[in-house]
Amino acid sequence: MTNPRTNWARTNRASTERAGHPSTTLGAKDYKSEIKPVWCPGCGHFGVLAALTKAFAYLGLPKDEVVTVSGIGCSSRIPAYIDGYGFHGVHGRALALAAGLKAARPDLTLVVTGGDGDGFSIGGNHFLHACRRNMDMTYIVMDNEVYGMTKGQASPTTQPDWSHSKLTPRGTGVPRFHPAAIALAAGASFIARGFAGSPNELVRLLVQALEHPGFALVQVLSPCQTFRPEQKAWKQAVHTIAEPAPADPSEAARLIQGDDGLALGVLYAQRAPVYQPRNQVEAELADIEAEFLL
């Protein structure tokens, strides 16, 4: 699983039979629903969807025990495209919804998907607290530095001088949100960056994130062909950082602050206490009611 040379793109039924993983006959395609994505041709999100289903297949996850939760936006449509349980909620609140689900149903594997606006703008506060709460879930943010669904406005990760939006014709003039740095400061225990155009690498990161006990952030650079065609250049610009991932936060901070935002790989991974209510029955309702008796 940690071998970077594994050909993740070829994950199929046979690959799930490897030792240490549940035996299953499911391949990546089995995790895809029949619903056709609304995404534009060439959208990076197709690559993320493919990588996610391959990661599920690799891990042999039972389809009915994986839940995909999302907010609003192009990438947040993913739950409908996965054949399994999902919740397509409202803008920015996916992490909160997932926290409640995980607290009530710790047995489930939770994947939260969304975009940069959903996760870092309207959902910014939930992002901070999901990092520090460290519940066991994987958060995939498909970052294309633009609001696609509302047709091309600046997002928190947009460059300050990007002036192609009618809302900010002179650019935002505001520094960019740095997801990895903020996640580290907020207490996330697993931080990675992937690229939708590097499928093998992305599957590998997603598998690691899914296997990480606690909150795992995977920021995926996912180009928007419609509003940010210049992002095609990411294909040549991304580069892989050296392994192993730092487990020391100050070392990770140096790595994260020093990179150009296009470095791929695990930026930080550390075991940390995972929050989960105990859910153990110790009393009956009658015992509670007896407290009221005078």
Add this chain to the structure above:
Amino acid sequence: MSDCYQSCAITGSGGSGAVTAGMLVLEAAARAGNHGLMTRSAGPQIRGGESAAMLRFGPAPVTCMGDSFSILAALDWGNFARFAGEIPLTAETLILADPGAGKLPPELEAYRAQTRWINLRELADALPGGRFNMVAVGAIAACAALPLKAVLDAAAAILNTKGPEVTETAHGCIRLGYQQLPTDGRSRSALPEVPRRWSLSGNEAAGLGALRGGVRFVAAYPITPATEVLEWLAPRLARLGGALLQAEDELASINMIIGSSFGGVPSMTATSGPGLSLMMEGIGLAVASETPIVVVNVMRGGPSTGIPTKSEQADLNIALHGLHGDAPHLVLAALDIADCVLTLHWATRLAEHLQTAAIVLSDQLLGQSRSIVDPPEMPDLPNLPLGRRCAEAVPGSDYRRYQLTEDGISPISAPGLSGLSYTADGLEHNESGTPSSMAADHGAQLAKRRDKLTHFDVGSLWAEITGEMTGAGDLCLLTWGSSHGAVLEAAARLRASGRPTRVIGVRLIAPLQREALRAATAGASVWVVELNQDGQLFHYLRSEAALPEGARSFSRSGPLPLRPAEILDAIAAESADD
């Protein structure tokens, strides 16, 4: 009717022990066989400021504070002016005051003749660690004709966690206070045999009702005056195998309970007005995705931050109309403290069965008051099977989560169940849950979500109806929430004066049981009584064409609770004009 009750207000600076003293007197009254009610009032300060406990007790259930107090016990006079409007006195009111706390404030100069001076501080100082509020408890108990044994037993029960020395000292102080007034032999040691009653606050009652209804997950953000619902629930949910998650804000808490309920666990949050505003988007998501949730809103004075520590019934409009789009949901209101148990229990079961959001309105007056009541019985809910209508996997057929059924209720599923997976969606969707912007799907799903509520037979719990109708022109007082108590007492006085009067306390406000309401008010002279500026229930009922011709509104803003006499005055004034 009011003659059989004792009433007492205990005031002081925050931290003086007024509320503890009130709790002790209330429990002593209960041990002497009384029913009772205690409300509390505080300013916005965390420590300091002003604090008051107001009690009323007697042999019959106490529905409201009445019109005035027979005893005012002042632990000190700090900020007393702030209470002036909350503690109406009469020429018969006895004032217990400590000369060590200073002169009577100007507001009470007229009552000089009724003031009984007791050296609370001096007496307390006679005992190491003695507290003057305990001396006051003794004096109040003697004044209210409570047996000394009842007070000592109550003190032992309430202070038992603080150690035997504290209880012993408190007992000494109580005895000293009790000796300051003639007792007419009431200090006998034997207490009457009384049924074992419950002491509970409205906020605790709401929590219990939710537990009875099956709630096992709560997420919430603290807010006055709803926080005690959460504080009571947190350790008890844990013991029952559930959990309470403190969210980062109300936006998170409402979405957390949608997530947990989607997971199959009945879920609830509790908040107050400003929090309810923040939750509206999430409540709409629960309605659209047909995820059962319960939202308890303990109302306070509004709008905006308003008066956080005091009561009002002014959130009805937002509870009914705050959601965007056509978003049918349940709105209920508890009628008294014990009724918080029933209303939350019922609301939870309704929400689970009908797969929608239920907003339950309580208020500060209910939530932070304590009542001595007979243990609330479990309601008979024959039309509400326990749990959700669950789907079963049928081999070879696709599960349709939002299937159009005869009663509008689609079989629900939960993650982990094989062959029944679906994506819950706030986007409009078709029967399978696939997002759809087609007019036909939108129309069908909107109608389904409306009809499942309006076609459901809710039975008789939609309202509490008291009093017989004898003929045309009889009075019918229609009310909701905590105003029900004052209305019941006003109605009792009207009946005693020979005027047949019916009271309808509406428990299920939406969907409105229009036909039942029309039948219950037919031919009556109707008044809608409530505690908000412009009569929110009155206007809602009028917009629903649910009131008979000539129905009138009596409403005024909070935070002072409605009193029976002002309801009677309003009716009398209107009758004089007719």
